[in-house]
Amino acid sequence: MLLSKGYEITVFIPGKHLTKDKLYTKDGIRFVEFALIRTKASDFLGYETFIAFEFAAVIGDYLKKENVPDIIESQEYNGIAYYILQMKHLGYPLFSEIKVLLTLHAPSFLYHTYNEVPAYRHPYFWIGEMERWCILAADQLTAPGYFLTQAVQPYFSNKLSREIKVIPYPFEEKETEKDLSKDIRKNLFFFGKLTPQKGIFALLKAINNLRKKGWSNKITIIGGDHYYHPEQTSMRSWIKGKYKEEIRSGKLALSGNLSPSQLKILFNEGVVVIVPSIGDNYPFTVIESMQQGHLVLVSKQGGQGELVKHLENGLVFDHTIEGDLEEKILLINQLSLEALQLIRKKAVTSVSEKHNYETVFKEKKKILDEMIFTTNILNTFPFTRQPKIINNKNENKFIPDLLSVVIPYYNMGDYIHETLESIYKSAYTSFEVIIINDGSSDIHSALLETVSTSYPVQVYSQSNKGLSAARNAGANLAKGEFLVFIDADDKIHPDYFGEAVALLKKKKNVSFVGSWVQYFEQSNGIWPAFTPEPPYLLAYNMVCSGALVYNTNDFLQYGLNDPALKHGLEDWDAVVSMVANGKNGVVIPKLLYYYRIRKGSMARSFTPEKIISAVTYIAKKHHAAYAQFSSDLSALYNANGPAFLTNNITLDQYNYHLLPSWIPFKTKIIKAVKRFPALRNTAFKIQSLLKYRS
Template identity: 35%
Template sequence: MLANNGHEVTVFVYDKASKDTVIKSDSYRIVRFSPNQTFTKGYLGYSTQISYEYATVIKRYIEKEGAPDIIESQEYLGIAYYLLQFKWLGYEWIKNVPVVITAHSPAFLYLPHNHISTYKYPLFWIGEMERFCLQAADFVISPTQFLLDQINKDISINAPASVLANPFKPAISKEIVPEMGFSEEIVLLGKLSAQKGTFITLKNMEEAWKTRPNITLRLIGDQKIVYHPLGKTMADIVKSRYAQQISTGQLVLDAKIPPTQFIRKIGKAAMVIVPSTIDNLPYVVLEMMAMGKIVLASKQGGQSEIITHGMNGFLFDHEVEGDFIKQVLYIMTLADDQKRQIIENAQQLIHSRYSPTEIYRKKIRLLSQVKERQHLSTVFPLIRSKGEVVNYSGDEEKKGLLSIIITFYNSGEYLDGVLKNLSQVDYKEVEIIIVDDGSTDSDSLRRLAALIPGDTLKIIRHSNRGLAASRNEGARIAKGEFIAFLDADDLVKPDYYSKAISVLKKFRNIQFVGAWTRYFGKSNGIWPTFNPEPPIILYHNTINSAGIVFRRSAYLLSNGNDEQMPVKGLEDYDMIISMISNNMYGVVLPEALFEYRVRYNSMVRGITDYQKQLLTEYIRSKHQIIYSKYGVELLNLISQNGQSFKIDNPSLDYDFADKIPFGGKLAIRAASFVKRNKFLRPIAYKIYRLFN
């Protein structure tokens, strides 16, 4: 549609079988790219990795060719999540490009209608990515008011939004649609699933067959969808439950067919039914109305905005008992001239309201408005909260100054390394504060004594009081507007602090910034962290809380690290919960800018599972108000995914990994590999059926 009106259009499509191919036409091109270019599949779940790959490929094209006028994406599975994260976090290549989200079918709305728990990882996280896309868009287009209303029941969308249908061009011209007869056959055209109304329709037909046994129900569509509560395909379930009706011919199951076969397969059907329990703008309604079929659709979806009951089709209400059968029987009593009038009305509607010409006229006006809007927001788009704007008038702070607080205890062997590392950071307004927590090691004391304090280096010593006390002491004496904690054995990338402070300066509702973590020393790998928002952050940590950059005033207002925890450990995680409890939010830079040294004798590795449970109980009891607010969500997350201290990455499929005969991270990688491979997925399903 856009290309036909003179616009240059590039469509990006991930293709696991492709090694970056470009299909060009006069005014559009299709870029098929391999979703394995960044090596993030080693630590990101499948859908999350796909989102990161989209952002990476688009970045490469923008840097090569320049920025487009507009980027448009769907919200489904969060494919624009990282694109929007990079945009809002101020990355140069994308920060000034308007991003429009056209709502499609959010998993967080649709999965419950397929009787799938949205709290199981990674599904809950995918829902959070979708929600962020809707919140962070410059503009949201919804094909129907129904979908927009359903989304707003879940979250209140921050972005401006408008209803605009997708364009539709009939595959068959209404002038060549043949004259069609009428029978007692009903066709349900679409994949077999609970959401598409398969189960509820069959239940209704059981009643209809009691009085009208000659009615035939033909199901045409993909039969391989797995119904998760039973772990079986929809075809297996339907064939088992309705074997008798299949044998008598009352029920017919046909595989999915292309549009070119519609006339041959369903030309003489009395009606096509669309009994979805939720839907956006189902194209089958547009296709069938344009083709000259009478359509009976549920009111539970955007299809109710297409059909005017009795005028160009028919509607029934799932919530009204017997309404489906009532409408089916009524349609079958219509005279031929009544049917033909309804068909004519339907075809006229589709060819006028949904034509590419009409939709283009409306869409280009919307896109022009989006392009003209200057993005000047100083409020970062959080999913469920606006976040607090901190106005603190405490100790005198030097605006723009970063105070880096190094917590030090017998860490002499790492001191030269961390100071050299900090000398390379590209943010220059820095003071370094070393807080010695009562070191006893002679080498450590000697190295500290060799340092010369001054305006940009302070050394504080106190008796051994623990990590929390050292951080708090450093924060109290710091003069910077911003503070960053750094253990003496950890490191940062040169641009970490400058990028973090840029975010803090821009957004009044953001009080701390973290980044992905790269492990080194006795281990390697990357921990991809995520914006710490409830309910996930209340379930487990999602940010490199030991090495983030704070707005100092917000840290002090939240009372700093807890020095009274029952055992040492998780002080930094508790700090994050304290800030969230006070409506002070943070974000994550989606790149590995923080480097965490893994040591066998580190404090974190010494914490037992029992101690982690004890600390988790302490944190939840301490912050009862916010935990109570999200109590139901947290109970569901724990029920579906297990104990929180065993989870640190919501994008991974821990449940699938648990079913692999070997455990640990290798199982998670194996699970990820199977889910990415279209040949292994059906084999895995058969194995699953054997053991479940």
């Protein structure tokens, strides 16, 4: 449609098995099938999150090579546009200029509910969080029908205040003479994915009830197989077991996926297409079936109910009325051929009237023009669950633009020079360095003395009071508008301070900034941090909270470290406190902080008992915040176990426990399962087969 109106279109498609990008033109549209090789993010991100990151990387390449496009259009499914939108709102060069139109299609946070998927299990809940954030962060939202605009509302903490504009799918085919005189009443087909959401259970139940009344028509089920979580088996297997007599007698057929040419032969003389979805966006199956002159029987629950009018251009039943589907199936045989012919004829014209290019383009163009001629204003960052903002006193005692770097120091003489060397290589030069010597030994205190002769640092000494007290002492000495803590054995990237301060200055609702973390020395792993928001934040430390760049005033009011947390997690507690008080933070998805992994460090001495003690204290301390999200937290804990056993919310942690320990190459298998969703169902099947042996 857009091509026919003079627009230049480029379509980006993930190329799962490519080693380089594949570019081609088809019907005047440029396609970029991009190789998933631009980043190494598959080493530390789950599959869906990795794809979103790679998508942003390829868009970044094309932004550099070509002009910034007028519009980037994406769907929300699996958060594919997550990192494009993150980079836009974080002010990345060129990304900040793009305008993103998000077309709602099939949000997993909604469809998982329909499909009885354990939606709070990792990574499903995180994928839903990405989708929710994309919906809030895009410049404009559209959906093909009104159903989805309402169905997503309960999945936001406050009702979605943004308007979702309804733009029907464009659909045109060459007009061909259709023979609508055939009797199609015995050609019944279910056409759709084998999922609960598509209404397969309701249909099979209705058929079973009809059989008891003597109804003997055959029904054919066409559609791809899917995993059914409650029974830990595939839908196809479940149906074959439950309805084996029906299948054996030939009254129920499972055809699987069929090619367009196979469907054309099968549907050549016309059929009845049943679409009994319990909730659906606006299934294209209905549009195609109606345009081809088939009789459609659809549920009221979904976008299809907006196109199909009962006994006018199809048949409609209501899931909330007991026996209504059975009644409407029987009605098909009760209607005369002439009545059916009129309904089918009206179906064809209905699609042409509502979905023709001219009608749809008129509405689409309004949105595109509005976006193109609207200037981006990005002075705030969108948060999924925005707590009440507390307007704290704005102290003017701090020096504008100055960053106070506070280094708590306890017997770190072997590392402090390396840490300071990285700090003084910072591209951002307006900073002061404050070192708090927290009762170090004479040897390490002497080593610290030599530092002041090499670097312009301020050293303050106190008796040993612990990490929290040392950080707080440094914060209270800070003169800068901004504040950062750096452990005395860690390092930073030269760009970290500059990028963080720029965000704090630009985003008026952001109080702290973090980044991804690169481990070094005894580990080369990566910590991919994420925007710290509840409910996840209350269960799982989403950022390297000891290395954040803060607005100093906000930190002093809400982020001072709690000395009572003597075993650790005092920095996580500080983040929880700030967010609970409306002081939010963001994460730059770059490796800008280097965290040393070494024996003897405080973090290495964590035990489950220490963590449980600290988490219990934090939950009681922030009772109101935990109470607000208690149902989400309960569901997360039940789905995933103790949060401290989760090291990455983007990975499928659950399947680690499914396979017996005696399976060869278990570690490699689990690594693959965590990253690739297609293998999740396989893991479930293997576990089901081996559960008795294990």
